[in-house]
Amino acid sequence: MYDCRIDGELFVNMISLGAATLEEHRVEVNDLNVFPIPDGDTGDNMCMTMEAGIAHVTGKTTLSIGEAASLISDGMLLGARGNSGVILSRIFAGIAKGLKESDTADVCSLARAFRAGSDEAYLAVPVPVDGTILSVYRDATEYALSRVTEETTLSEYMNDLLTELRESLSRTPDLLDVLREAGVVDSGGAGFVYISEGMKRAVDGESAVPAASLRKEAGPDLSSFTEDSVLEFGYCTEFLLRLMRSKGDPAAFDIAVLIDRLEKAGGESIVAFRDGTIVKVHVHTPRPGEVLSIAQEYGEFLTLKIENMSLQHNNHIKETEKPINKPRKKYAIVSVAAGEGVKNLFSELGCDAVIDGGRLMNPSAEDFVRALRDVNADTVFVFPNNSNVFLTATQAAGLYDGCRAVIFPTKSVGEGYAAVSMMDLTGDDPEAIADEVNEVIKTVKTGTVSLASRDVERDGVRIVSGHYIGFSDGIVLTDDADRTASAVTLSEKMGAADSDIMLLIAGEGVTPDEAEAVRAIAASRFPHTEVIVIDGGQPIYDYYIVLE
Amino acid sequence: MLRLFTDTDTDITPKMAEEYGYSLISMPYSIDGKSVYPYVDFEEFDAHSFYDLLRGGALPNTSAISEEAYRQYFEPVFEAGDDILYVHFSRAMTATFDAMDRALVSLKEKYPERKFHEVDTKGITIGSLNIVLEIGSMYKNGATAEEILDWAKDEVDRFAVYFFADDLRFFKHSGRVSGLAGTMGTLLGVRPIIHMNSEGKMVSVGKEKGRAKAVERLVSTVLEIGEDVKSHRVIVAHTDSPDIVSELADRLLEVLGADLDILTVDVNPTAGSHCGPNTVGVSFHAKHR
Numbered sequence: 001m002y003d004c005r006i007d008g009e010l011f012v013n014m015i016s017l018g019a020a021t022l023e024e025h026r027v028e029v030n031d032l033n034v035f036p037i038p039d040g041d042t043g044d045n046m047c048m049t050m051e052a053g054i055a056h057v058t059g060k061t062t063l064s065i066g067e068a069a070s071l072i073s074d075g076m077l078l079g080a081r082g083n084s085g086v087i088l089s090r091i092f093a094g095i096a097k098g099l100k101e102s103d104t105a106d107v108c109s110l111a112r113a114f115r116a117g118s119d120e121a122y123l124a125v126p127v128p129v130d131g132t133i134l135s136v137y138r139d140a141t142e143y144a145l146s147r148v149t150e151e152t153t154l155s156e157y158m159n160d161l162l163t164e165l166r167e168s169l170s171r172t173p174d175l176l177d178v179l180r181e182a183g184v185v186d187s188g189g190a191g192f193v194y195i196s197e198g199m200k201r202a203v204d205g206e207s208a209v210p211a212a213s214l215r216k217e218a219g220p221d222l223s224s225f226t227e228d229s230v231l232e233f234g235y236c237t238e239f240l241l242r243l244m245r246s247k248g249d250p251a252a253f254d255i256a257v258l259i260d261r262l263e264k265a266g267g268e269s270i271v272a273f274r275d276g277t278i279v280k281v282h283v284h285t286p287r288p289g290e291v292l293s294i295a296q297e298y299g300e301f302l303t304l305k306i307e308n309m310s311l312q313h314n315n316h317i318k319e320t321e322k323p324i325n326k327p328r329k330k331y332a333i334v335s336v337a338a339g340e341g342v343k344n345l346f347s348e349l350g351c352d353a354v355i356d357g358g359r360l361m362n363p364s365a366e367d368f369v370r371a372l373r374d375v376n377a378d379t380v381f382v383f384p385n386n387s388n389v390f391l392t393a394t395q396a397a398g399l400y401d402g403c404r405a406v407i408f409p410t411k412s413v414g415e416g417y418a419a420v421s422m423m424d425l426t427g428d429d430p431e432a433i434a435d436e437v438n439e440v441i442k443t444v445k446t447g448t449v450s451l452a453s454r455d456v457e458r459d460g461v462r463i464v465s466g467h468y469i470g471f472s473d474g475i476v477l478t479d480d481a482d483r484t485a486s487a488v489t490l491s492e493k494m495g496a497a498d499s500d501i502m503l504l505i506a507g508e509g510v511t512p513d514e515a516e517a518v519r520a521i522a523a524s525r526f527p528h529t530e531v532i533v534i535d536g537g538q539p540i541y542d543y544y545i546v547l548e
Numbered sequence: 549m550l551r552l553f554t555d556t557d558t559d560i561t562p563k564m565a566e567e568y569g570y571s572l573i574s575m576p577y578s579i580d581g582k583s584v585y586p587y588v589d590f591e592e593f594d595a596h597s598f599y600d601l602l603r604g605g606a607l608p609n610t611s612a613i614s615e616e617a618y619r620q621y622f623e624p625v626f627e628a629g630d631d632i633l634y635v636h637f638s639r640a641m642t643a644t645f646d647a648m649d650r651a652l653v654s655l656k657e658k659y660p661e662r663k664f665h666e667v668d669t670k671g672i673t674i675g676s677l678n679i680v681l682e683i684g685s686m687y688k689n690g691a692t693a694e695e696i697l698d699w700a701k702d703e704v705d706r707f708a709v710y711f712f713a714d715d716l717r718f719f720k721h722s723g724r725v726s727g728l729a730g731t732m733g734t735l736l737g738v739r740p741i742i743h744m745n746s747e748g749k750m751v752s753v754g755k756e757k758g759r760a761k762a763v764e765r766l767v768s769t770v771l772e773i774g775e776d777v778k779s780h781r782v783i784v785a786h787t788d789s790p791d792i793v794s795e796l797a798d799r800l801l802e803v804l805g806a807d808l809d810i811l812t813v814d815v816n817p818t819a820g821s822h823c824g825p826n827t828v829g830v831s832f833h834a835k836h837r
Contacts, residue, residue: 345736421738422757500758501737530759532736548737548757 005104006154008063012054014199015072017206019050021198022191029194032187034178035471036463037450039540041388042187045082045362049089050195052079052364059236059309061271061282064103069096069113077399078366084188086365086391087121087133094120107157111148114161115141124391131175133188139168140196158200165193181458207275225310233309234268234286240302241295243277250277253298265290278302284309331425331433332377332403335416336363336385336393339538342413342505349420352377362389368396372403379430381423381437382407385416406434413538414446414546417503445499447472447490449483449543468542483510487518487543488525494547497526503546505536510543518543550693551630552684553621556586557637558669558676559785559816561593568684573621575637575644577818579608586816595814599788599825607721608821612644618651622664626655631663633693635680637672637819638748665693667700670748673819674783674831675709681781705746708837710753710769711785711829712739712762718824725750741765746837759792766830767799773834780833782808787815789826796828 022029026043033040056075057068073096076089097120098113099105105113118138122128129135143164144157172186173179179186243250255274258281262270267283274280279299285291288306295301335346338357346354352375355363372380380403384390390409397405410416419437427433452469459476463469470478470490477493480486487504496502502522506515515533522531536544554560555573565572574585579601586593602608625632639645652664667683669676682703683696691699719725725742726749739762740752756762770777782800786793793812801808815827 349736417736418757421736422755424754500760503736528760530737534736 005106006065006110007104008065008068009061010202011065011068011099012057012063012072013207014202015050015057016054016198017202018195018198019047019054021201022050022194023047025191025194029187029191032184032190034182034184036182036452036454036456036458036465037469037471037540038453039450040187041082041362042084042191045085045388046088046188046191046195048361048364049076049080049082049085052076052366053089053092055079059282061269065105066096066099066102069099072096077395078364078369080365080392080395082362082388083125083391084133084191085362086124086395087188088192089365089395090121090124091117091137094118107152107154108148108150110154111141111145111157115145117141124395129176131172131179132186133192135175136165136168136172136186136189137192140164154203155200158196158203162193162196162200165189165196169193182456207280222311225308229310231286231308231310234284235288236282236284236307236309237288237291237305238282239280239292239295239304241279241281241299242302243279244299247298253279255279258294258298261294262291265294267291326374326376329375329377330379331430332375332380333383333420333423333425334368334371334375334380335383335420336389337413337416337538339508339536341534341536342538342544345413345417345505345534345536346383346420349417350423351383351420357386357389362386363392365392365396365399368393369400372396372400372405375403377403379404379406381430381434383410383416383420384408385410385413387411404430406430408434408437408441410441412446412448412546413505413536413544414503415441415444417546418444418548443548445472445494445547447477447494447543447545447547448541449487449490449545450541452479470545472545483542484514484518484521487545488521490543491522491545491547492525494545496522496529496545496547499526499529499547501546501548502526502529502531503534503544503548504531505534505538505544505546507542507544508537508539515543549630550687551625551632552687553632553634553636554676554680555636556816557672557819558635558680559673559813559819560677560680562587562591564681568681569687570635570680570684571621571625573613573618573634573636575610575816575818576613577608577610577821579606583611584817586818593814593817595788595817595820598817599820602718602820603825607717608817610722610818610821612642612647615647615651618648619655622651622655623658626659626662629662631665631693633665633667633683633687633696635667635669635676635683637676638670638744639668640670640748641672641750663693665697667697667704668748669707670704670746671707671709671744671831673709673815674785674813674829675707675744677785677813678707678709678781678783678831678833679704705837706775706833706835707831708743708769708773708834709829709831710741710743710766711823711827712741712756712766713823714739714789714826715824716740718822722822725752741769744837759795763792763796763799763828766796766828767803770800770830770832770834771803773836774832775835776833778804778808780809782810783813783831784810785813785815785829785831787820787823787825787827789828792826792828796830800830 026047029043030040053072053076056071073093076092080086080089094117095113098116118141140161144160147160169185169189267285269284271282332352334353335351336355336357337343337346343354353371355367382393384393393407419440422440449470452463452465452467455465456463461476461479463479467479467481468483468486470486472494478489519531519533552570554570555575557575574588576583576585669679740755742750742752745751756765784797
């Protein structure tokens with residue numbers, strides 16, 4: 001039934017089912033990690049980015065495909081987390097450009113828009129790499145577009161797209177050594193395969209799962225509707241109704257009559273359609289009880305959701321119009337960190353805002369936009385401290401024009417610490433400050449000790465699942481059943497003996513006594529090095545070792 | 549005759565004071581509300597115990613002595629018909645000299661013939677000590693008050709002092725250093741390089757990461773702005789960090805020659821209350837501060 005023109009509703013449905021399918025495979029995508037430690041988060045990042053897009057069209061009806069694509073894209077650009085999330089958001093930004101001002105689209109224009117998503121995504125990445133979601137998506141959209149004729153149905157197009165997505169995904173280990181060595185395919189590409197599988201299901205007639213089964217967003221702020229509030233916006237009421245034979249002949253049911261009755265009962269923004277004996281209704285009403293009574297005359301509810309729109313509305317205002325209460329500064333520093341101790345470290349070093357890197361969660365572009373705004377400065381120096389966060393910060397800088405954002409490519413908290421601790425903000429020239437910071441970043445080495453999650457041979461080291469492995473610069477330097485020994489060996493191999501400073505940042509699973517034991521050994525083995533212990537409290541990484 | 553005074557904030561010990569003929573004014577600090585007057589309440593300064601207390605979390609305060617205390621120091625001298633030259637720590641760092649000024653007004657009325665001279669070393673600890681010892685030598689060699697004041701006019705600004713600290717907690721508590729960036733607590737290896745400027749105030753002039761780089765920065769500063777360094781005394785001081793100070797002394801001997809006249813002292817507890825343990829510095833003759 002949808003195979004001629006694709007409208008906004010089908011498009012939203014495709015994206016929603018795409019997100020839901022990805023959600024089902026979230027953990028699987030996370031586990032496609034080239035490193036044998038449990039820090040994969042591609043599934044999380046892509047899921048949350050998709051949800052941010054869908055949240056922008058939730059409750060909106062009768063959208064054109066152009067409007068729907070553009071709203072979804074806006075939501076995703078802000079909600080983008082991690083490199084894969086940023087790339088995904090740019091794919092949808094490209095699709096939205098391609099569908100701009102269209103009310104509906106035919107298969108050919110949709111295929112062209114999908115293809116345009118690839119070009120846009122490549123622009124987002126400074127050094128695009130084949131064997132990632134970028135090339136997987138490009139291969140598939142090119143292939144599927146090349147097969148589109150006048151007769152191609154949307155279902156056939158989606159089949160072609162999926163075929164080549166899977167093919168190209170299976171080739172990623174041939175293109176990237178790290179994938180081949182780890183025995184995995186690219187996680188971002190895999191994520192997109194699941195999204196496309198969901199889109200295909202929507203094309204084949206499946207309805208989007210109700211939003212409630214998607215991952216729950218944080219609940220509304222109940223305090224925003226008080227004893228004295230006025231019900232200004234009514235209730236957003238949505239339900240799926242099964243027409244019951246006991247209540248009348250479903251074949252004789254006329255949707256127009258229902259819509260008319262709901263309107264007369266004070267309903268607004270009504271969208272109702274029928275699919276067999278299921279009726280889907282969306283209505284805004286000050287009296288949901290009346291709406292439900294009318295509907296129940298025809299059948300029984302399959303699902304039901306009623307939300308006070310004043311709460312939704314107030315939340316929105318809080319997010320976007322919170323007043324800035326700091327005086328304007330010349331410079332400010334924004335840094336990303338996970339773990340209380342590490343966050344405090346950056347605050348004490350003089351950061352104006354520390355964005356929570358969260359447990360296995362990269363910050364969104366919106367988190368950065370908020371921080372850039374809140375610190376209220378002419379120039380904001382941003383330290384992402386994670387190579388998977390740099391693109392998000394860059395995207396945020398492009399979305400917010402209230403300051404000049406200088407984003408440093410710090411790949412670890414170690415580099416961030418080294419840079420921020422030596423910053424001198426007394427100068428007038430932000431360029432000169434940035435140059436100095438970049439020099440400092442070059443002088444630091446960071447390593448991590450964490451628990452291995454699988455047996456594998458890597459960089460000439462036999463890694464045993466359950467052992468503690470030490471990494472520096474993406475290279476495994478040590479594997480040891482003992483955590484303290486692993487930390488000491490790693491620091492030795494990183495060159496602690498020839499460093500001035502060794503910062504040992506202990507993670508949440510390490511006791512103070514254990515960290516002190518590492519410090520004592522290091523201090524005696526590297527007598528010329530100043531060894532400093534910090535209780536970082538970060539997840540995943542039992543130790544960060546920072547050498548300068 | 550002329551009688552010399554100085555104070556315990558200049559790091560001088562009673563033994564050195566006696567050698568040069570100085571009377572010593574004791575500048576107090578307090579821990580947990582209990583005031584301690586150096587070399588009055590104890591005979592020898594146990595630097596290790598004191599700075600260990602600070603390492604353990606104690607945060608001392610310093611206080612100004614009273615008008616009456618100054619009167620008690622100075623009046624016997626005037627009464628005996630002698631004049632005073634007081635070589636003191638920086639006026640810009642304290643309110644204590646306001647009390648001294650008040651005491652002097654009343655003493656002046658009582659002893660209109662007597663003279664009071666002062667040399668503001670515009671420093672504290674070894675920044676002052678170098679000047680105190682130079683003046684002490686002149687005094688021993690029979691210099692008059694006028695000759696000493698004349699010398700001090702140019703030379704006070706020629707004794708530079710540079711130092712670095714381990715922990716900003718103490719500076720933040722005392723609020724006596726300007727130019728420290730950020731709101732850093734523990735410095736985590738970063739050491740601000742601080743000097744006393746020609747107004748007698750402590751100013752941060754940069755920072756170095758790690759002890760080794762901080763020591764090198766002091767050495768290179770001596771080489772850069774030092775002048776006639778070897779014909780004067782070089783004083784290095786520390787707050788219970790003998791390893792670092794001997795590293796600094798060794799490096800200075802290495803680059804300036806083994807015949808360098810170098811003196812190592814403990815930073816007095818009152819000044820040490822402002823900088824905390826593991827502070828190390830150097831005072832030397834220079835082109836400018």
